[in-house]
Amino acid sequence: MGHRTLLLALAIALPGIGALGGTWVGAGWIWDAANAIGFSAAALMIFLHIETGAARNRPAPQAAFHARLHANVAVLALILVALHAGMLLADDWLTLEYWKLSAPAYMLAGLGGALVLVAIVTSSYPRPRCFLFESAAQFRRIHGIAALTLSGLITWHIAGSALYLDTPFKQAGGGVALVGLPLWLLRRPARQRPVVDALRREPDTAKHEVVYIGVGAVCLAIVYSLARNLL
Amino acid sequence: MIDNRPALPLTFAHLDHHEVNCITCHHNFVDTTGQGLCIDCHRRNPEIRSRIEPMFHTLCRDCHVEKRGAGNDAGPVRRCADCHTADDAP
16 A cells, blocks of 8 residues: 555544544634644554554665655654644643643643653664664664554543543544554564555655645644534 | 642633523532532542542533534533633623
8 A cells, every 4th residue: 555545544534533423523623623633643653553664675765765754754743743732732821731740641641642752753863772772673672662652642642532532432443543553563473564655765755755744634634623613 | 739739710601501400510409418619529528629620521511512512502612711711700
């Protein structure tokens, strides 16, 4: 499957779980757009579990493209998380109460998830990686555990707010997508994991792809906010 | 730091809730859990103080979500500042 198709599918499917029964209510134009940005960041996390950046016996330029795509998408996810929080704070300064230790557990899970994401991204750059990890295998193991932990925190954060995933069925669906799928992928041998393809495989185009993905995420957020508040 | 945070101001208009049964909120008049202001018990009773936020959000906000989901006019659904603004409404 092409990486763009996969990303689009994930970006639509994850917030689309919110349409499976329960209540479909707009929480406000900015609020819903900000949360849609958050959903896009969560969809990118799922994508990163599928497109792990591994070489997979690809020729060197293609392998470099996929590795850079994985890294750049992770940075984009961090940017989207910051945008998600920043938009909510700009629209309603009282959300600052949710940054304190007195916040509900699901909000602390979101804050913890953001910190884990910062740690994952920063520790993956070459110099910190060589300093922190004794071997490539150790890095991959800890990186994978941290990524799964992050997925769990995201699930707790989204399900706990109970606005978009407001029924047990929808919360279970979110859990399957965000935690179940990565766990299932992790347990499969490397050669049996799905292969993400890309039409253009030059390493330098990876950052262009991320720009397109980011713009796509913002557009989807606008559409989602319109759908929540007008329908 | 967690338990002694100040309560946020709250805007609430009884006139907007005249269709709601009084004891939905003022449950203490029927279940003998005490008299006085709601906040007296909900903030000072250590057994329920830690759950004050989910209690009031479930009581108020979830009802607004349900009403709006049914296509009716309703109060604020999510924005904190829409409820947590001081006013003198009766």
